Amino acid sequence: MSDHPTDRVVLVTGAAGGMGAQHARTLAADGWSVVLADVADATPVVEQILADGGRASAVELDVTDPARWESVVAGVRTTYGALHGLVNNAGVSRRLRFMDTTHDVWRQVMAINLDGPFFGIQACAPLMRDSGGGSIVNISSIAGQIGYFSPSYSTSKWALRGLTKSAAGELAGWGIRVNSVHPGLVGTPLLSGSDGFVTSAVASIPFGRMGRPDEVTAVVAFLLGEGSSYMSGGELNVDGALVSNGTYHRILTEMEGDL
């Protein structure tokens, strides 16, 4: 697998918008054939990719539906004959505090953020094995590394980290690598309606700004490519040093250097 493949196929979930659309556009520009899977219509992104000379197709997929996963992968096998990459990117965030999280919200977030990647890995791994191996990238979050206030989001993203490490061991024998990416705060529709939260959160980011979708895409592309050939069960933060240094960045800023 080269970092600029010409005959490689990748499926990206949640690719109709936000970071998933950015991943799809960049991977297509890098030569991948991209299957954009989403509950929303990904056709506009596909049309843009085709207009730019890339290869892509859109498929309707609710990641919480294992039967639909099987039929989507069967379609990829028929259309492309192979699958080398899977980006489990689809996810939802409900910024509800612990006692405000209803059972329905809990179930919905777990279903999309955790069950979805599990079903996706189970459905895609056999075709990836038959394709000579490949790479799976699970989009977790820094909320999967710290005690984030929203329990459904945090728990689903911690669990996705565990799922990543479990799958990495199990699928190594099939030549499939599995890693997780942990974005910090990235400017996408996921954050819409939370301006106050974002402004306050940025004050804890040593880089002093949110991340851009393309800065996450670059790491996803690295994990899909040959440059990470000995990497599996790993995790990469893309967070402007928020997790490693956010607390003391805020403390030092508030103290204005007066230690």
Ligand SMILES: NC(=O)c1ccc[n+]([C@@H]2O[C@H](COP(=O)([O-])OP(=O)(O)OC[C@H]3O[C@@H](n4cnc5c(N)ncnc54)[C@H](O)[C@@H]3O)[C@@H](O)[C@H]2O)c1
């Ligand atoms: N934006 C951030 O700050 C941030 C930070 C850390 C992690 N993340 C994670 O990155 C990923 C992408 O986030 P984003 O900010 O681009 O979000 P977004 O809301 O902009 O896009 C999410 C996409 O997922 C799709 N989707 C939702 N439910 C689905 C389902 N059941 N089946 C298939 N598709 C579904 C939506 O239609 C949408 O196109 C998510 O997993 C999110 O948790 C985002």
